Amino acid sequence: MNVKQRTLSSPVTVSGVGLHTGAKVSMTFKPAPENHGYKFQRIDLPGSPIIDADVDNVTDTSRGTTLEQNGGSVSTIEHVLAALVGSEVDNVLIELDGPEAPIMDGSSIMFLDAIDTAGIIEQAADREYFSINQNIHYAEGDRKVEMVAMPSDDYRLTVMVDYNSPVLGTQHANITHISEFRKEIASCRTFCFLHELEMLLKHNLIKGGDLNNAIVVVDKEVNDDELGHLAKLFNRDKIAVAKEGILNNISLRHQNEPARHKLLDVIGDLALAGMPLKAHIMAARPGHAANVAFARKIKALIKKERRGKTIPVYNTSAKPIYDVNQIMARLPHRPPFLLVDKVMELSETHVVGIKNVTMNEPFFVGHFPGSPVMPGVLQIEALAQTGGILVLNTVPDPENYLTYFMKVENARFKEKVVPGDTLILRCDLLAPIRRGIAQMKGTIIVGDKIVCESEMMAQIARRPNA
Template sequence: MLSQRTIKNKITCSGVGLHTGKKVKLTFHPAEPNTGILFRRIDGDKVVDIPATAKNVGETTLSTTLVYGDYKISTIEHLLSALAGTGVDNCIIDCDGPEIPIMDGSSTQFVFLIQTAGIVEQNAVKKFVYVTKSVQVQRDDAVARIKPYDGFRVTFTLEFDHPVYNKYPHSASIDFSQTSFIREVSRARTFGLMDDLEKLKKMNLALGANLNNAIGIGDEDVLNEGGLRFADEFVKHKILDAIGDLYLLGHNLIGEFFGFKTGHSLNNQLLRKIESENAYKIIEIDEIKDAPINYLKPLIEEAI
């Protein structure tokens, strides 16, 4: 049986929010089958549950933010990408602040935490979002599109009018039935122009940004010691973001995503259109050999 997954043990981490600059602690808990990914704000007078769903996204300025009443949890996309990439279906995440910590700017430290906690299979069949027809949203020349595909493939093209970006690949296409999220995408860091940093800080954004958690782009080259982790790190980070945003559909996706200059806002519009047009169905896959995605094997070979 191709089973749903959760983590075996509770695990905790802490870090600084990219935009708030505030320290925050996360605690990951195992969850029952069919729970999905559930965030909980635990720093108020009461515990507030915010399921990771497209309809709960209330803000998309430079990150994806879940909103429930007066409570927010922002910059969720890197963590969701790690959960999607490791095939974790069910997890409860306690957060004592308004933003997920940025860690090193990629998903790799979240992947490490998930692996350290242990991935365990559950006595429930894994569910997938199976795309049944093409859906597209567009704003000016930016496009986000999904279409049927027997597997999970993400293709992205970015376009920035800057000499440093022009030194590196603008496009990438990854078929996750042929390779793994951990190998190809998880280490790709967020990035930005250093000239924009002071402008963002005046807007109370990027208050926690530095060269330890983001790629800084100067006038002529990348400013981080050691440069890029791989030549197409910019576009692969956009793929990482898209995978995290797509996981707000509630399950791993069977389909092909195409993005051109898209970001969190357009990605969320696409998800809402997929749902409103019923362009998908929820399916179960019984046999591991029929899985359309190359998953990390569970580190704990047992079912609960």
């Protein structure tokens, strides 16, 4: 049974302050249509720009993950995305009136609670997963970061952190299915070391920071004066160091809460790959920069697989509809300018032809001698001739007509065409033929790659004296 996409039953709003900007912000999760995905919308900016939750839009990972698109940006989005993935919600528009998602308590639990309040409904479309079918590796030697995605029937994650800290030590966290996120991961808060906190405060980089939204690990000797100074900064009467080696502002929700929060960040950042995953993710010492780089590798594989799915496979050895002699009965072109060898498919709206490129083509004599490449203009001509067969198929006596090409637009040459290549030449009508004018999309495929694309316009006319 296929799993259906899901969205919210109704809008729901959460409010708070941004960790780094200190700006007050209200954020509304709104239902969205099928295949919408996750999108942010800055309703406080002119034009209310929409920002796709896409790894290609990441502009900064220094203190959280920042996206920018269409003149708008939004920061610290990883906890929001983790809550959506953990809730197994596929389509949401997230409106906010500030530059940064609210930090709340430093975890995803308040976002998850809001999603529960809104409710979740199934949609008609099936959810499409990206299944990892081979190991994908990522490493940063200088930071000792390692990440790998391995094949799995579910979305599993294992995270290890090791900061050479006597307080934290080495910690592990894992979930075996995304349904465990709510109970095991969602409430785990962000953390920082005391020396990092002091540096951030000194440079005014956590204007919305509060001791209620982070675990502070005490990684150095600290005296009463320093603790008193911190208490004053955060409007506390007194701050001390708890027996676990953290500031006593909060109690740990799990003994390995820092490792669990790193797992939360991995889930949020990998959502930027653009699809729900079926994989076992293992990460050692991950951070936002590594997570985003890993998401880019995964997205590249998604794009490659989608390209493969959209490129049809043709049996070039099958019996053709027209052989070269039948083609010459319809087209006026003759060797060496005839650039279609046979026609494999022909309907009212599309045609598929074949051209075998050999070393004895006359254009190779003077075009890049020593490094033969089929000229792009002749690739377009091969498409034009193939399209001509499609257009001539619309009249009862094609031998009495010619096709004249009127316009070529948006031609793109993506790969070289060299001797030995077999060109699959496909042309599709973009609109019905009217008054003898045809608009077509042409595509040339070699193997599993599209090498050329173009839009063309042609006019059919009777031959002189026909």
